Amino acid sequence: MTNVKEKRTGEPQRPLEELDAELARLLAERLERTRALGGDGGKARAPHAAAAAAGLPPGLLEDLLSRLEREAHKGAAAAAFECAAADPRPVVIVGGAGGMGRQLRSHFERSGWPVRVLERDDWGRADELLAGAGTVIVSVPIDATERVIGLLKGRLAPDALLCDVTSVKTEPVHAMMAAHPGPVAGLHPMFGPDVAGFTGQVFVHTPGRCPEAAGELLRQIEIWGARICTCTPEEHDRAMGIIQALRHFTTYAYGVFLAKLHPDIRQILELSSPIYRLELEMVGRLFAQDPHLYADIILASPRNAELIRQYVEGLWPELLVIVGRDREEFIRRFMTARAYFGDWAGKFMRESGEMLNLIQAERARRK
Secondary structure (H helix, E strand, C coil): CEEEHCCCCCCCCCCHHHHHHHHHHHHHHHHHHHCCCCCCCCHCHHHHHHHHCCCCCHHHHHHHHHHEEEEEEECCCCCCCCCCCCCCCCCCEECCCCCCHHHHHHHHHCCCCCEEECCCCCCCCCCHHCCCCEEECCCHHHHHHHHHHHHHCCCCCCCCEEEEECCHHHHHHHHHHHHHCCEEEEEEEECCCCCCCCCCCCEEEEEECHHHHHHHHHHHHCCEEEEEEEEHHHHHHHHHHHHHHHHHHHHHHHHHHHHHHCCCCCHHCCCCCCCHHHHHHHHHHHCCCCCHHHHHHHCCHHHHHHHHHHHHHHHHHHHHHCCCCCCCHHHHHHHHHHHHHHHHHHHHHHHHEEECHHHHHHHHCCC
16 A cells, blocks of 8 residues: 555655645535535545545544535535425425424425425414315424324315324324324434434334325435334334433433532533543533423323333342442443343444544544
């Protein structure tokens, strides 16, 4: 392999300022080209070979290109998308003025779909707004979802696709199938309304009735750059109990306990390793957001309460090991948990290390 140093042996060394100017020009050209590809330059490149040929450290070029792609997505935030439907019928977003509703409206409009919004003060003309709609999406708080679905009964065309985007699926899907005899699909965007775009995000799809009728909608979501994960409503809710309810409860409980201890956060941060600082930031992130949202997620179903109860009760035996200073038992339990994670433990170790390195590099850049 001929690396950069060997290649330039005997050549006059160009000033750093000149190299920086050339690098900036090439980055600008690469950024513009990535935007022209719809913010996804990754499909058109094989950086490993190019980086190796240039003698670059492993991962450097990949990190740089990933950053360029993120910037390209920001710059392309208002760009148009291909339309998945040849002749799209209107989309009605019930709750379209909310955070997720606004995101969906923007993406549909930029894809050429006619969009109407039905808000809480619009029910007097709901029949007018729903007339001719091909897709109706309920995007309201969890505690209002089933009630709002009930208000749609008898108002939709027989072949209209009825969807919801709440983080609970079993009850809303059953409610939609009871309210509408036509196609039904449950959706759950696995991200918040503050994302810059849908590229790289996950939409969960829980089919209800006539799953083929959701084909154009799902293709449109994929055109937006998101990944579709399909499962049953029941499978979704069991997984969300762990992914959302249990995780959010643990973060909530940790933050509430910290508030009772009331340590100096500035000092805690100064003494923290990068991984603990990141963990503390994730706790702070939760408390910077809407408490009603997290209350809705955690309190969404009795299943969540039962799972959290099992978790809290399961902590007592672990506490007894600590109180009893039983080192051997602690290690035995640790190894049992490690066996459950298997190869994933090492994979998570590597990936979290890479993530921390990127975060540290970004923080150093900002100083």
